[in-house]
Amino acid sequence: MIITGNDKQEIAQLQDYLATKFEMKNLGGLKYFLGIEVAQSQQGIFLSQRKYVLDLLTDTGMLDCKPVDTPTVQNHHLGEYPDQVSTNKEIYQRLVGRLIYLSHTRPNIAYAVSVVSEFMHSLREDHMNAVLRILRYLKSVPRKGLMFSKHGHLDIDGYTDADWTGSITDRKSTSYYFTFVGGNLVTLRSKKQKAVGRSTIHWTSWALATSMH
Structure with a gap:
């Protein structure tokens, strides 16, 4: 559970009340939550999923893959071609689902993920290759994320x-x-x-x- 606000007294009162209803432990400042890493500094708050990316690459055997500079090919022409070689639907859907969650802090892959999401039930080898290219792109930039700064x-x-x-x-x-x-x-x-x-x-x-x- 994340409790946030600008009134420290009210936050303390809420924590005390919740402690009477549930067994709780205060873990201090937010650093990691549901696969999202949080780094706070005077410049602002930085959200990333570096560990999530590395775990994804490890689970798929892509940790040592050759990285690429872009998550998708320009003018990719992905479509539904029944004559192409089919691929494992379960693995494909699981990978796309994990990439959808990753795109919360990685808007630079959002378009590529939206494209491969269109073929969850009519996938072919080209679609799997497109997913693998996203993974190869993530290998090149595993630490990217979102920075929330004060701009006045x-x-x-x-x-x-x-x-x-x-x-x-x-x-x-x-x-x-x-x-x-x-x-x-x-x-x-x-x-x-x-x-x-x-x-x-x-x-x-x-x-x-x-x-x-």
Whole structure:
């Protein structure tokens, strides 16, 4: 359990009350929680999943793999091809699930993970190779994470974009958006659009209007 706030007296009272209901032990300042490492300093709070990444690479036998610079290939053309060699669905789904959890502190793999997530039930060898490339990318940068710093303001900035009929299977575009509060990333999401779009001008207009506050 994480208890946080800016009123130390209220936090102490809450801890005392919970101790009357449950067997508890105060572990001090937050350092590690559910696979997420927390480092606090005068510069801010840094969240990472370095150990989670190393455990993932070890479990998959990829700890000594050759690293790559990007989590996915540009213009990857991943789709559903029934004539391709199939792969182990259980292993694939387990790996993608672990990568989804990792993307909480690694937004730089979010797009690649969203792509491989589309083929959880119709996967082929190319899809597994795409997952393995993400692991090879993680080998090159296991310590990356999110830094939350004090910038002296709580301004909200939003940005969005969409690819152009990025899916070769159904020609639908995928839209992306992320928001910053006080200069720190708080929301990141990508979602395939329900219909085939002919323009992305409305997304660009929203981004410009939001970034201007």
